[in-house]
Amino acid sequence: MICCQFIFLPGTYDDDFYRLDAQIAEHAQNLPGFVRVEKWVAxxxxxxxxxxxxxxxFTDRQSVAQLARFPHHQVAKEQVARWYDGYRIVVSEVETTxxxxxxxP
Incomplete structure (x- = not known):
């Protein structure tokens, strides 16, 4: 299993953010290798x-790559500084749960 963590400090959201966020979430959930999403707030x-x-x-790296290539995801990545006060990505392979x-599970 592949675990992709998007760790961020929220900034100011606008209508563009909410629209893109919903489109990206829907696309991710419809990928064949999607398992689930969890969200934690400090x-x-x-x-x-x-x-x-x-x-x-995700069950496989191909699904992760499909998400990365999704056009709405590309647009959001180009504008990330507009909505977040900082971020980092951690991609790891889960051996056991x-x-x-x-x-x-």
Whole structure:
């Protein structure tokens, strides 16, 4: 499984942001290798104050590449400084995941 983390500090969003964000999310969820997305927000009073981690899981790198090539994703990447006060991307390969079964794997 491939894990793509988009870690960012929110800035000011506008209508263009919301439109592109919805289009990208829909495209990602319709890719054959899409598994799920999780989103975590750091507490405002902690050391990471308000940072967001949107984590996309895919079964294969081909789906990740398809998302990267999606035209609306390309447009959003070109304008990222317009909406975020900083970001970083972490792409990793998940070797194992396990738990007690009470949370979706």
């Amino acid at each position: 507490p405002e009073d902690g050391p990471l104050a308000g940072q967001v981690n949107a984590i996309y899981y 396990y738990g007690d079964g009470r949370i979706d």
